[in-house]
Amino acid sequence: MKFKRLFALLSAVALAGTALAKDIELLNVSYDPTRELYVDYNAAFAKYWKAKTGDTVSIKQSHGGSGKQARSVIDGLRADVVTLALAGDIDPISEVARLIPADWQKRLPHNASPYTSTIVFLVRKGNPKAIKDWDDLAKPGVAVITPNPKTSGGARWNYLAAWEFAKRKLGGDEQAKGFVAKLLKNVPVLDSGARGATTTFVQRGIGDVLISWENEAYLALKEFGADKFEIVTPSLSILAEPPVAVVEKVAKKKGTLAVATAYLEYLYSAEGQDIAGKHFYRPIDPKAAAKYAGQFAPIQLFTIDEAFGGWSKAQKIHFADGGTFDQIYLKQ
Amino acid sequence: MSTRSARSILPGFGLSLGFTIAYLSLIVLLPLSAVFLKTSGMTWAEFVAAVSSPFVISAYKVSFFASLAAASVNAVFGLIVAWVLVRYTFPAKKIVDALVDLPFALPTAVAGIALTTIYAQTGWIGRWLAPYDIKIAYTPIGVFIALTFIGLPFVVRTLQPVIEELEPELEEASATLGASRFQTVFRVILPQLTPALIAGTAMAFARSLGEYGSVVFIGANLPMKTQIVPHVIYEKLEQYDYRGATAIATVMLVTSFVLLLLINLLQKWSRRYNKI
Numbered sequence: 323m324k325f326k327r328l329f330a331l332l333s334a335v336a337l338a339g340t341a342l343a344k345d346i347e348l349l350n351v352s353y354d355p356t357r358e359l360y361v362d363y364n365a366a367f368a369k370y371w372k373a374k375t376g377d378t379v380s381i382k383q384s385h386g387g388s389g390k391q392a393r394s395v396i397d398g399l400r401a402d403v404v405t406l407a408l409a410g411d412i413d414p415i416s417e418v419a420r421l422i423p424a425d426w427q428k429r430l431p432h433n434a435s436p437y438t439s440t441i442v443f444l445v446r447k448g449n450p451k452a453i454k455d456w457d458d459l460a461k462p463g464v465a466v467i468t469p470n471p472k473t474s475g476g477a478r479w480n481y482l483a484a485w486e487f488a489k490r491k492l493g494g495d496e497q498a499k500g501f502v503a504k505l506l507k508n509v510p511v512l513d514s515g516a517r518g519a520t521t522t523f524v525q526r527g528i529g530d531v532l533i534s535w536e537n538e539a540y541l542a543l544k545e546f547g548a549d550k551f552e553i554v555t556p557s558l559s560i561l562a563e564p565p566v567a568v569v570e571k572v573a574k575k576k577g578t579l580a581v582a583t584a585y586l587e588y589l590y591s592a593e594g595q596d597i598a599g600k601h602f603y604r605p606i607d608p609k610a611a612a613k614y615a616g617q618f619a620p621i622q623l624f625t626i627d628e629a630f631g632g633w634s635k636a637q638k639i640h641f642a643d644g645g646t647f648d649q650i651y652l653k654q
Numbered sequence: 655m656s657t658r659s660a661r662s663i664l665p666g667f668g669l670s671l672g673f674t675i676a677y678l679s680l681i682v683l684l685p686l687s688a689v690f691l692k693t694s695g696m697t698w699a700e701f702v703a704a705v706s707s708p709f710v711i712s713a714y715k716v717s718f719f720a721s722l723a724a725a726s727v728n729a730v731f732g733l734i735v736a737w738v739l740v741r742y743t744f745p746a747k748k749i750v751d752a753l754v755d756l757p758f759a760l761p762t763a764v765a766g767i768a769l770t771t772i773y774a775q776t777g778w779i780g781r782w783l784a785p786y787d788i789k790i791a792y793t794p795i796g797v798f799i800a801l802t803f804i805g806l807p808f809v810v811r812t813l814q815p816v817i818e819e820l821e822p823e824l825e826e827a828s829a830t831l832g833a834s835r836f837q838t839v840f841r842v843i844l845p846q847l848t849p850a851l852i853a854g855t856a857m858a859f860a861r862s863l864g865e866y867g868s869v870v871f872i873g874a875n876l877p878m879k880t881q882i883v884p885h886v887i888y889e890k891l892e893q894y895d896y897r898g899a900t901a902i903a904t905v906m907l908v909t910s911f912v913l914l915l916l917i918n919l920l921q922k923w924s925r926r927y928n929k930i
Binding site for chain 2: 387389390393396414418470472473509510511512513514525526527528641642643648651652654
């Protein structure tokens with residue numbers, strides 16, 4: 323009896339609380355190079371949400387290799403939203419842990435990718451090894467820095483971009499494998515994430531060229547000075563679509579579903595798109611895209627669906643145990 | 655008489671043994687049995703395939719040999735450090751003594767980053783080696799250096815109390831009886847230190863086998879070259895291959911346990927052998 327009354331009292335207090343302005347906390351679990359983007363975006367969203375609802379929302383960020391981040395969420399990290407490097411890392415959260423509905427990529431526009439990016443090269447000032455395109459990376463005497471594709475989402479985009487380039491130029495998958503093998507022979511360090519690879523290249527002075535996210539390359543240029551590095555845009559590269567999703571099961575439990583959904587939707591707004599462009603992501607909104615078009619070099623892009631038949635297929639053929647990546651290292 | 659000698663002055667054997675078993679079960683046995691449980695879901699063929707792929711075999715070798723080399727170096731230099739710290743007095747001895755514990759206290763990732771910063775070709779030491787084409791960071795030598803750093807305190811801290819117990823009179827007796835300095839060191843001092851030296855080296859070795867944090871920074875993590883076993887386990891987890899990861903962990907666990915058991919036996923034997 324006493325317990326019941328206490329319970330009623332508590333729920334009354336809780337209900338009263340919802341009527342007033344709330345303090346909400348969201349956790350955004352993201353991948354390596356988005357730190358700076360989301361610091362800016364979180365501030366903008368908090369302001370927008372305060373103006374709209376009066377609630378104060380504070381967003382915590384967690385960053386790391388995309389695969390590792392996905393695994394933390396599967397293992398119980400209570401993320402409200404995930405903003406990862408590739409759909410292949412959000413799929414397991416949906417398939418293995420069932421925290422996200424299976425049709426998550428249809429719930430937000432543009433395959434749930436509010437911004438896109440691609441893969442470019444960062445070289446040392448003056449480009450001493452005269453690196454112009456993918457074939458220069460497989461030449462003997464060039465040290466290439468790229469992370470481990472088994473642990474890094476970015477590295478998987480790098481690997482597939484190199485593969486497709488060679489396939490188109492040399493004629494087939496067998497030739498492409500030989501080309502990627504030669505390229506990997508030039509890799510002295512396999513970091514586990516994109517940010518680690520950038521550190522190895524920029525701060526440790528290892529390597530002649532860093533295969534990198536476009537936004538990460540521009541960020542390195544901005545942070546460490548254009549007098550030390552240059553960006554080289556290859557003739558062909560992959561269209562990287564880093565997707566976002568609400569971790570519905572967790573958000574529902576925490577009661578943050580509405581704000582978490584709004585958080586991701588606002589990425590598609592004029593302001594969200596502008597922030598993405600400012601951080602060297604390619605906005606999908608035509609207006610923002612036009613505004614920032616000048617900062618990116620022209621490049622021919624292909625999608626993973628047209629070249630590799632989607633993530634799950636590419637994952638199985640190239641990066642799973644016994645895939646082409648393992649085969650290449652076995653032969654060395 | 656016989657019952658009296660078996661009785662301890664302090665009561666409470668039953669209680670403290672019960673507590674010991676419960677505590678060890680909770681802290682050590684429970685998580686370890688989870689590893690075995692997860693692995694037991696695999697068929698034998700799956701298990702063998704997971705733990706004997708060429709990548710894993712190569713990683714066993716890297717882990718084993720780098721740890722062995724690091725432990726051996728620590729056995730020699732740790733012995734010297736321990737000897738100096740016990741037998742001599744010099745200024746700032748307390749500080750030097752505290753320095754030995756630093757690898758214990760420092761987060762291993764910090765150690766790894768610090769070592770990489772020093773030994774990379776832009777670092778303080780790496781810079782001077784680069785012109786001669788000597789590379790340390792991102793090679794097996796880097797892995798070895800990180801493991802040496804991690805293992806040092808185990809050897810020193812195990813030896814120190816034993817050296818403190820040594821009686822200098824024995825050395826004096828040996829000298830007055832006409833033994834050379836060489837004979838005094840190798841026939842009088844070292845035999846007494848052997849059990850502790852083996853124990854310390856073994857602990858350093860076992861610790862190195864499991865080391866992850868520092869090696870991932872200074873080693874290049876290249877499959878078939880510098881990848882260590884803990885990194886293979888991490889890589890498997892990243893691929894959502896939980897069973898494969900625990901299978902390799904099981905092999906590591908059993909190996910380490912057998913090794914430690916062997917070393918305990920060896921220690922016992924050497925203690926008996928040297929007791930004359």
